[in-house]
Amino acid sequence: MSAAESATGALPRARARTLDAFPAEAEREWKGPFYFIQGADPQFGLMKAWATGDCDHGGDEWDQEIRLTQQAVQIVNQLTPRPRFFVLCGDLVHAMPGTPWRKEQTEDLQRVLGQVDTKIPLVLVSGNHDVGNSPTAETIAEFCRTWGDDYFSFWAGGVLFLVLNSQLWHDASQCPDLKEAQDRWLDQQLGLARELQCRHAVVFQHIPLFLQSISEDDDYFNLGSAIRQELADKFTRAGIKAVFSGHYHRNAGGTYGNLDMVVSSAIGCQLGKDAHGLRVVVVTAQRIVHRYYSLDELSKKGLETDLLKLLEGE
Ligand SMILES: [Zn+2]
Numbered sequence: 001m002s003a004a005e006s007a008t009g010a011l012p013r014a015r016a017r018t019l020d021a022f023p024a025e026a027e028r029e030w031k032g033p034f035y036f037i038q039g040a041d042p043q044f045g046l047m048k049a050w051a052t053g054d055c056d057h058g059g060d061e062w063d064q065e066i067r068l069t070q071q072a073v074q075i076v077n078q079l080t081p082r083p084r085f086f087v088l089c090g091d092l093v094h095a096m097p098g099t100p101w102r103k104e105q106t107e108d109l110q111r112v113l114g115q116v117d118t119k120i121p122l123v124l125v126s127g128n129h130d131v132g133n134s135p136t137a138e139t140i141a142e143f144c145r146t147w148g149d150d151y152f153s154f155w156a157g158g159v160l161f162l163v164l165n166s167q168l169w170h171d172a173s174q175c176p177d178l179k180e181a182q183d184r185w186l187d188q189q190l191g192l193a194r195e196l197q198c199r200h201a202v203v204f205q206h207i208p209l210f211l212q213s214i215s216e217d218d219d220y221f222n223l224g225s226a227i228r229q230e231l232a233d234k235f236t237r238a239g240i241k242a243v244f245s246g247h248y249h250r251n252a253g254g255t256y257g258n259l260d261m262v263v264s265s266a267i268g269c270q271l272g273k274d275a276h277g278l279r280v281v282v283v284t285a286q287r288i289v290h291r292y293y294s295l296d297e298l299s300k301k302g303l304e305t306d307l308l309k310l311l312e313g314e
Helices: 003-008 046-052 064-078 104-111 138-147 176-196 225-237 293-301 302-310
Strands: 034-039 086-088 123-126 150-158 159-163 202-203 240-245 252-256 259-263 278-281 288-293
Touching: 034 138, 046 064, 046 259, 064 104, 064 278, 064 293, 138 176, 159 176, 176 225, 225 240, 225 259, 240 288, 278 293, 288 293
Parallel strands: 034 086, 086 123, 159 202, 202 240, 240 259
Antiparallel strands: 034 278, 150 159, 252 259, 278 288
């Protein structure tokens, strides 16, 4: 095995539109409450780029993001009981495809994520910085080679999880065929969710459908209103309970019918008043409850008491 392969070999990757860590036959059945950890936007390089006011070309340093992501990984590894998985909702690195520092940022993040306990599967979601604001077949292929499939599904503990490439709904002008392929696949998956009437079905994507309300104006941080409405209706019809996202670098969210739109702040650069943090998501027979904790809070205290309360509180 070459050095490059061994550096990344530990990271589980989605292949053939699913994750090997969760064999469907064993995971399809509900076996009781569990929880997972959601993080977003480690985005190696943004803090320096933001500080210098040059977000397009800056980002030549990411020591702080390395430290924060290491802290997050340490927290996740030490949690008891152990989380079912650790999902990172995109913008893994700041440098866009084909720009300086991308290779270095990617290698550093792979090294840090390689420290995640192998018993805690990593679930990786693509963000706009990972595949580009206007993705192409080539940028998406690069993401798949580096991090795994850009969209896929898996069962864990009786819950169907869908990981989506939201960039294809932001701008698919350079790769319309790939957008159509994801749309077809998604309709199939949503059909399955409806038909099987699984305990819960949950979506992970980088860009939120909306930040507060389905009727809000279009913005850099949400999906355009037409596609937002179409997806929200598709999701609610299929019984999707929650969409977890990032991209905003602040906590936000709202509801649409029975759908909980969750926007989590970043592990890395903050654009608002939230702290670097992670979201703890507890899945019980009836509900999906979640809370965002700062990394410092999680490093100081264990979660056992909170988790037990949440897990037993149904
Ligand atoms: Zn983003």
